[in-house]
Amino acid sequence: MTYADLMSEPKRRNKAATRSALLEAARRRFTEHGYDGTGVRDIAADAGVDATLIFRYFGSKQALFAEAVRVEVPEGLGRGRRSDPAALVDALLREVVFTDRPEPGAEHPLFVMLRSAGRPEVRAQLREQVCGEYLAEFTGRLQGADAELRAELIGALLVGIGLMRSVIDSPALSEASFEQTRGLVAAMVAALHEAAPH
């Protein structure tokens, strides 16, 4: 959805439309070329507006990035608070790890950030979202001595799979379907629970 699409023929000025066009263009560009590979001019050109509006509306390139690739953790992922950790893993694998392939620009923000993790600000945002939004879901559901460590191992597995697919582009995992993978992942996670100190 470009600026022109949003405002059709009579080229009126519309702050909200311009803003969301910039956001959308930024999401696409950052997804495809990373933070450093994307200039404010590129984004503005894609949106069909002037580059200075980026600073007017968002303050800085960094702030635009943060807003464009912010993660909204889906509401009812595990279907309520007391659901099985295994169900949560399965849901995450389906919803976030295996929902990144289709068209460019649809990749999950987490892996966009991962590819731009050279910048310290991006890394801070990444840590905040991974630990705060996602890992927190697990630590609450796991029991035992090293619950936090096991939660992070599950996170590492999921992030690693997504990384193999989206940045390393390894042959088998990139081509594999969710159905082919879920059983193997479930087995690994189950083993983690059984190995826990009682």
Place this chain on the structure above:
Amino acid sequence: MTYADLMSEPKRRNKAATRSALLEAARRRFTEHGYDGTGVRDIAADAGVDATLIFRYFGSKQALFAEAVRVEVPEGLGRGRRSDPAALVDALLREVVFTDRPEPGAEHPLFVMLRSAGRPEVRAQLREQVCGEYLAEFTGRLQGADAELRAELIGALLVGIGLMRSVIDSPALSEASFEQTRGLVAAMVAALHEAAPH
């Protein structure tokens, strides 16, 4: 080891020493600040030489990066060809995933590349080394229908753990010791083998 260290008092000209000083400085800088966060002037200044020598000796910044963070996969990691995959996982976890903390500049090249994976050339190098050097070790040792997929899942787990420690800096895994982690990882990998189609 800086340029000055290598050539002590009488400042003679020494191609080999200059070259290796640049390589060392580049390794440090790229490790700490990533590809885009590092300028050729920074590297040259650290090495105590002029920036133009980078182009004279290496051709380009990209070529210097590739040489500075190239991975040399250790010789006898799994102790011979027919060793247990589990032993290989344990060795990799110890040697590459948990050998990155000490002083800055000692981090494993794989995670340096991961942090600079915004550049397409870096991603190509990363894919080549992960798939070619490391994953190949596993696929040869695994049997069964989806051996390749399971090999990449093991790789995903190891890469994910390294990533949690080196770029996301998640609390539990960053603080955990190799001994605390190896048992849990071994359990996950073992479950993967048992879940294999016979």
Place this chain on the structure above:
DNA sequence: GTCTATAAGATGATAGAC
């Protein structure tokens, strides 16, 4: 609300003197 013009500086890379 949006644009032109420009500031102010960093970047990778090159030519040629010493």
Place this chain on the structure above:
DNA sequence: GTCTATCATCTTATAGAC
């Protein structure tokens, strides 16, 4: 073998006209 000087281009960000 090494350095000085410089090119050409790019960057984010701002001031002010329309």
